[in-house]
Amino acid sequence: MEGWISITIKVVDSIMGSGKSTFAIEKMNNDTERKYIYITPFLDEITRVKHSCPNKRFVDPKNYDNEGHFQKKQDSLHNLLAAGHNIATTHSLFKQSNEETKELIQAGNYVLILDEVMDVVDHLTIKNSDRDLLFENNFLNVDDEGYITWNNNDEKTRNYDGKFNDIKHMANNRNLLFYKGSILIWTFPISIFEAFKEVYILTYLFDGQIQKYYYDLNKVDYEYYHIENSNGNYNLQKGKNKSPKIKAQYSDLIEIYDGILNDIGNDKYSLSMSWYENRNQAVTKLKNNVSNYFKHKMKAKSKDIIWTTYKDFQPKVSGKGFQRSYIAVNLRATNDHRQTKYLAYTVNRFMNPIIEGFFIERGVKLNHELWSTSELIQWIWRSSIRDNKKVYIYLPSKRMRNLLKEWLET
Structure with a gap:
């Protein structure tokens, strides 16, 4: 680099x-x-x-x-x-x-x-046909360091003004890298x-x-x-x-649900994005589980609830009594929900495999489990635990549940 x-x-x-x-x-x-x-x-x-x-x-x-x-x-x-x-x-x-x-x-x-x-690294979504068009017509090139450059030597490409202006801007700004011969990776300029x-x-x-x-x-x-x-x-x-006191105070403030509603998440990859994409019936069951947890297990009022899932599956998991209490899975640094105490985190977070592969190919060591833990902790801290008040969480993914317990205990 x-x-x-x-x-x-x-x-x-x-x-x-x-x-x-x-x-x-x-x-x-x-x-x-x-x-x-x-x-x-x-x-x-x-x-x-x-x-x-x-x-x-x-x-x-x-x-x-x-x-x-x-x-x-x-x-x-x-x-x-x-x-x-x-x-x-x-x-x-x-x-x-x-x-x-x-x-x-x-x-x-x-x-x-x-x-x-x-977000300092991201996978840039572009149609394969558009990407190929830009390279085949010499709009884009790749330099020795793997950066994608815009061809400013040719008057036609230098003066280009059209649908690929964003690509042109990012290439000229040294924001784009090539990965695996076809994938465009955006990076913030160091x-x-x-x-x-x-x-x-x-x-x-x-x-x-x-x-x-x-x-x-x-x-x-x-x-x-x-x-x-x-x-x-x-x-x-x-x-x-x-200091062990930093996390010890939260052990008594986070009550993790432990019961039959967790059976849906026993496998390592249960509630991952691919699990959602391939298990329609299980997603319906998950919706019923969330409803059961809030309504019957906790008898929670909607104003006291926050829950999350992947954005594309929000309509499928959302149910009566908690549909308006959804917050994004990657939400952080806001106090808007600090009155809530009943939580449902219905995902099993893994790094984007393209971003993960991009780093691994370049010899960067990753801590996958700590990344998942960090995402979970940030989300939980949108709730009333910010004010040192007790919260109750339905965390059906066994993997995520164990990560939270390990964080609390170490």
């Missing part, structure tokens, strides 16, 4: 609710010299940062300028960077960063605080991180996350920190927090 970069990423790896965001806000408020970019998954967190750091005068990119003229948010971001503002914005916009973004960040001597890991003076990532179980493997792939150094609360002051301490 592009070799070692000069920055060392500071990974603040502390459990949800330990004060990572509070630490970040205190840090920004106390720093009177440097400028910050705060990147978060959700709009409400942008509002929180703006209100909590009044002296920093954080701004967020808009689709309209001061005179009411439409502009792309990326152009707005660039204008704000050029003007030297402190900026709070979303993962979604930050993922569009390009060479201009990098140069503006570098010129502004910015510090990055990344609230939660973001040079963006290099442009910052410092980078902080606020997360938990980083060792199991794709962004960790992305840094390993690109030979990026990172070091671990954790948050310690000392009389209401949230301090950054080097290394991981290995």
Whole structure:
């Protein structure tokens, strides 16, 4: 890839609710010299940062300028960077960063605080016929490092403007890699991180996350920190927090259902995506199990419920009394559901096999079970356990159930 970069990423790896965001806000408020970019998954967190750091005068990119003229948010971001503002914005916009973004960040001597890991590697869905058309007509090429490049040497392709503009933009931005001779892999440009003076990532179980493997792939150094609360002051301490008290407090707060409704998930791959795709009758049974758990086992009211499955199968599992309580399986970093205490996690999470294979082919070591555990823990923490209140969870996958128990016990 592009070799070692000069920055060392500071990974603040502390459990949800330990004060990572509070630490970040205190840090920004106390720093009177440097400028910050705060990147978060959700709009409400942008509002929180703006209100909590009044002296920093954080701004967020808009689709309209001061005179009411439409502009792309990326152009707005660039204008704000050029003007030297402190900026709070979303993962979604930050993922569009390009060479201009990098140069503006570098010129502004910015510090990055990344609230939660973001999608830095993805499988790009494109029809085989379209992909073949682009290569056969010399629109795309592959360089020695495996990056897909757009042919800017030919006037016809250089001036192309059409349905493949996104591909053109990503190729010119050095975002695309070739995998197994046909699959396009999108990656966030590693040079963006290099442009910052410092980078902080606020997360938990980083060792199991794709962004960790992305840094390993690109030979990026990172070091671990954790948050310690000392009389209401949230301090950054080097290394991981290995205190057994951190998780011990949750053993009594998470009650895992143990009964006959779990029989549907006894096999290793039960409730995986392929299981859903090939077992219509079992999915119907699962729907009945979820209904039984909420209505009869827990006697839960809909306002106290959250549940999840794969997005494509939501209609098939959804039932009366809990259909409106669905939240996405990969939802994280939001407090919108912190009043809920009855949970149903009806999936068995595995890494995307294409992304997994992409890393393995390049010699990156993965921790599959920790990745699955991380996804599960993040989802559970959308509930009232955030406030140290007891939650009850139906976790029919035996594999996922065991991963949760192991996490609680170690």
